[in-house]
Amino acid sequence: MRIFRSLMLAVALALALAVTELAASPLPSVFAKYAAGPAKILPLQRAFPLDEPVELSELRARDRVRHARILLGGGRQSSVGGVVDFPVQGSSDPYLVGLYFTKVKLGSPPTEFNVQIDTGSDILWVTCSSCSNCPHSSGLGIDLHFFDAPGSFTAGSVTCSDPICSSVFQTTAAQCSENNQCGYSFRYGDGSGTSGYYMTDTFYFDAILGESLVANSSAPIVFGCSTYQSGDLTKSDKAVDGIFGFGKGKLSVVSQLSSRGITPPVFSHCLKGDGSGGGVFVLGEILVPGMVYSPLLPSQPHYNLNLLSIGVNGQILPIDAAVFEASNTRGTIVDTGTTLTYLVKEAYDPFLNAISNSVSQLVTLIISNGEQCYLVSTSISDMFPPVSLNFAGGASMMLRPQDYLFHYGFYDGASMWCIGFQKAPEEQTILGDLVLKDKVFVYDLARQRIGWANYDCSMSVNVSVTSGKDIVNSGQPCLNISTREILLRFFFSILVALLLCIFFSLT
Numbered sequence: 001m002r003i004f005r006s007l008m009l010a011v012a013l014a015l016a017l018a019v020t021e022l023a024a025s026p027l028p029s030v031f032a033k034y035a036a037g038p039a040k041i042l043p044l045q046r047a048f049p050l051d052e053p054v055e056l057s058e059l060r061a062r063d064r065v066r067h068a069r070i071l072l073g074g075g076r077q078s079s080v081g082g083v084v085d086f087p088v089q090g091s092s093d094p095y096l097v098g099l100y101f102t103k104v105k106l107g108s109p110p111t112e113f114n115v116q117i118d119t120g121s122d123i124l125w126v127t128c129s130s131c132s133n134c135p136h137s138s139g140l141g142i143d144l145h146f147f148d149a150p151g152s153f154t155a156g157s158v159t160c161s162d163p164i165c166s167s168v169f170q171t172t173a174a175q176c177s178e179n180n181q182c183g184y185s186f187r188y189g190d191g192s193g194t195s196g197y198y199m200t201d202t203f204y205f206d207a208i209l210g211e212s213l214v215a216n217s218s219a220p221i222v223f224g225c226s227t228y229q230s231g232d233l234t235k236s237d238k239a240v241d242g243i244f245g246f247g248k249g250k251l252s253v254v255s256q257l258s259s260r261g262i263t264p265p266v267f268s269h270c271l272k273g274d275g276s277g278g279g280v281f282v283l284g285e286i287l288v289p290g291m292v293y294s295p296l297l298p299s300q301p302h303y304n305l306n307l308l309s310i311g312v313n314g315q316i317l318p319i320d321a322a323v324f325e326a327s328n329t330r331g332t333i334v335d336t337g338t339t340l341t342y343l344v345k346e347a348y349d350p351f352l353n354a355i356s357n358s359v360s361q362l363v364t365l366i367i368s369n370g371e372q373c374y375l376v377s378t379s380i381s382d383m384f385p386p387v388s389l390n391f392a393g394g395a396s397m398m399l400r401p402q403d404y405l406f407h408y409g410f411y412d413g414a415s416m417w418c419i420g421f422q423k424a425p426e427e428q429t430i431l432g433d434l435v436l437k438d439k440v441f442v443y444d445l446a447r448q449r450i451g452w453a454n455y456d457c458s459m460s461v462n463v464s465v466t467s468g469k470d471i472v473n474s475g476q477p478c479l480n481i482s483t484r485e486i487l488l489r490f491f492f493s494i495l496v497a498l499l500l501c502i503f504f505s506l507t
Contacts, residue, residue: 101116104204106126106201106223107148108154110204113242116240117246118243118337119303119334119335119336120337121247123184123252124253125226126147126223126224127147128149128196129146129147129148130227132228135229135233135236138238139239140237140238144241147199149225152202154220156200156201157199158197158222159182160176164182164251183198192234193229195228196224196225196227196228198222198223199222199223199225200220201223202218203218204216204217205218207262219260224242246336247301247303248303249301258283264283265445267281267443268284268440268441269281269282270286271457272437278457282461282463284464286440290453291442291451292396292453293395294306294393294449296449300331303334304331305334307389310350310351310387310390311396312358312385312387313358319350324344324347333429334450339433340422341420342425343421343424344424344428345423345424347429348424349423358385362383363376368411373416375416376414376416376417380417384401387404403434403437404419405419406434420434438454439455
């Protein structure tokens with residue numbers, strides 16, 4: 001018994017020394033990693049190689065597929081917990097085909113999937129191992145993986161009688177298979193599509209719950225398992241493992257986790273706009289100075305804002321505000337899955353004319369492949385005017401020239417820049433990555449608003465945890481709240497428990 005007491009006392013003293021050392025020294029890197037705000041950093045990666053230029057027509061074709069998903073996908077409104085962080089890789093550079101994607105882990109044992117981040121659709125879906133015509137290789141420099149439902153001991157099926165399959169929260173037409181599985185089908189405007197069935201399985205992430213450090217967290221979610229793909233989705237040069245929908249529907253991962261109090265009802269992103277790309281995507285609220293907010297329009301299936309006017313060089317353009325009014329087929333949508341930005345015809349023509357008129361004496365105007373371009377001999381920031389998108393609530397989105405132009409190479413010794421805003425084929429204005437980059441965007445679902453502020457997305461970001469009082473830091477291995485304090489409390493609790501054990505053993 002004396003030996004046991006001596007050992008207990010030695011352990012207590014060792015812990016006391018460890019606490020003292022911890023208080024006086026920096027955090028070890030392993031703790032810094034897990035303390036780094038929304039703890040799971042899943043990089044958003046470029047979906048296409050940086051050195052692979054493409055034609056603008058191909059970009060528009062890809063965006064049309066995206067817009068078809070937006071228009072056909074549908075969605076309904078959704079509803080505190082920890083903060084989850086997905087580091088982002090990818091780029092908004094449209095000349096090099098900008099996309100942002102991240103990694104998720106599903107199943108037991110977990111399998112990692114590369115999925116495109118998409119605020120224009122709701123469902124997380126990945127390719128199923130039973131898919132016979134799905135790509136098995138990718139030209140994007142990534143390994144493709146398949147979800148093996150029989151191989152995951154935590155996987156479950158969603159039956160046709162399940163409320164998920166029959167409720168109004170369903171974002172696609174439910175289809176019952178012969179084996180009583182709840183199926184889904186997405187059909188896109190270019191004729192491509194995917195179908196499969198809904199599954200339940202474990203979704204892995206790291207989280208911070210208030211001041212308590214939680215690593216390697218998980219929660220069951222509903223997601224799609226794709227068993228059939230057609231059209232462009234079958235092409236290996238652009239293949240990824242699936243789509244990570246962050247829309248407003250009840251089956252989006254944001255809605256599923258926040259409705260159970262696992263994460264807050266808010267998410268944020270900061271997308272780097274330079275050639276290397278990257279950024280961060282957070283299930284939580286990024287805090288930056290100068291944030292402005294505009295209310296989300298009610299009863300709309302997507303993240304619709306009320307765009308009131310457009311200004312060029314401080315002058316409001318003569319555009320009838322009625323062209324921006326929202327309906328089932330009209331309005332202004334914020335969509336990370338769209339590369340360029342699309343204005344309705346009534347707004348596009350005045351915008352293009354205003355830009356060209358303001359620089360006509362400074363640059364050479366040319367038409368390249370049917371697009372308005374400009375030959376520039378110096379920095380575009382010195383020649384092109386600032387642009388403002390003015391929204392309800394007094395919120396303006398200020399755009400630099402590089403937010404509405406993109407570099408299209410060189411011609412006759414001059415740098416060629418082209419208009420990155422396109423004429424919308426439908427009646428919807430869609431704000432894509434071209435204008436979303438280099439800004440923090442906050443989708444505050446609890447207050448039904450979207451906020452934004454200019455930001456250098458290569459820097460770390462401050463993230464509010466659910467208490468609303470503490471702040472964590474994401475994107476770099478460091479914290480603004482005292483992680484040392486969290487660990488001190490942890491070790492101190494163990495120390496007190498050991499001392500109490502020693503005390504009672506001696507009495």
